[in-house]
Amino acid sequence: MPVSAVILTRPRFPENIGMAARACANFGINRLILVAPELWLREKAEALATPQAKAVLDSIVVVEHLADALAPFSLAYGTTARTGGWRTGIVSPAGAAAEIAALGPNDGEVALVFGPEDTGLENSEIEQCTRLVSIPTMPDASSLNLAQAVLLMVYECFKAGLDQGVYPRRKLGGRKNSPPASLEEMERLFEVLKTTLIGIDFLPEENPEWFMLPLRRFFRRSGLRRHEVDLFMGICRRINRLAPGKDREEAGCLAAAAAACRVPSSAQGLGRTGDCPGPHQEE
Numbered sequence: 001m002p003v004s005a006v007i008l009t010r011p012r013f014p015e016n017i018g019m020a021a022r023a024c025a026n027f028g029i030n031r032l033i034l035v036a037p038e039l040w041l042r043e044k045a046e047a048l049a050t051p052q053a054k055a056v057l058d059s060i061v062v063v064e065h066l067a068d069a070l071a072p073f074s075l076a077y078g079t080t081a082r083t084g085g086w087r088t089g090i091v092s093p094a095g096a097a098a099e100i101a102a103l104g105p106n107d108g109e110v111a112l113v114f115g116p117e118d119t120g121l122e123n124s125e126i127e128q129c130t131r132l133v134s135i136p137t138m139p140d141a142s143s144l145n146l147a148q149a150v151l152l153m154v155y156e157c158f159k160a161g162l163d164q165g166v167y168p169r170r171k172l173g174g175r176k177n178s179p180p181a182s183l184e185e186m187e188r189l190f191e192v193l194k195t196t197l198i199g200i201d202f203l204p205e206e207n208p209e210w211f212m213l214p215l216r217r218f219f220r221r222s223g224l225r226r227h228e229v230d231l232f233m234g235i236c237r238r239i240n241r242l243a244p245g246k247d248r249e250e251a252g253c254l255a256a257a258a259a260a261c262r263v264p265s266s267a268q269g270l271g272r273t274g275d276c277p278g279p280h281q282e283e
């Protein structure tokens with residue numbers, strides 16, 4: 001069940017009302033009730049509200065007493081920075097949110113109740129609430145800004161509601177990832193890569209597999225996806241198209257030159273052309 005309304009009791013600053021309205025809009029609450037506000041100036045509130053929050057500001061109902069605001073609700077979660085003394089049975093925001101999300105349509109409507117910026121809710125007001133919630137903080141700095149307390153509470157309730165399917169999920173941007181490349185696709189890529197790299201004299205024509213080993217390891221480690229295989233295939237195609245055709249004679253010369261310039265025994269004495277470093281010793 002979603003939270004039906006946020007009640008601000010005796011709020012002092014219209015800016016906080018604007019920010020609270022914005023938080024409500026962000027997290028799916030479109031009813032804001034003000035109990036005896038000290039100062040309610042729409043323009044000042046609007047300066048801190050988004051276009052969506054303006055609809056919440058439009059919905060504002062001002063009442064004289066907390067009891068009037070609470071009348072239509074079955075459950076009221078009062079919020080307090082103070083946790084000592086007689087205040088027992090205080091729940092955490094996540095605990096309250098889980099309780100609320102688990103409610104069914106026959107359980108009645110839920111309101112979150114907040115106190116004024118300076119003093120917080122009076123005892124008589126807390127007594128009218130069915131539950132008491134406190135947002136955990138450092139012990140010596142427990143008092144949050146009113147609108148920030150609203151934000152944290154409505155966020156927690158929204159999060160719990162999302163898991164219960166109470167609110168629609170926002171689509172996360174970006175294209176869907178293609179599936180992971182199959183071993184067959186990887187092999188096809190390695191084959192094309194090998195031919196391409198031989199074609200541009202990066203790999204020697206003799207035993208190119210040996211020099212492909214570090215590349216194979218690199219690509220395997222990177223967890224290629226299908227579209228990324230296609231990307232590398234495309235790059236290879238382009239290279240092949242641009243690379244000047246190697247005639248046999250030239251290829252023979254290169255192979256001979258490569259053989260003359262032998263790499264260490266770890267590379268099995270094979271010559272190399274171009275910049276191919278061959279496999280790392282430790283691999």
Ligand code: SAH
Binds near residue numbers: 081113119133137
């Ligand atoms: N000095 C007051 C704090 C007022 S802050 C006090 O000690 O209670 C204004 C309102 O923000 C509070 O009435 C409460 O509704 C909310 N709030 C601030 N800090 C909070 C916290 N740590 N947990 C829950 N609500 C909090």
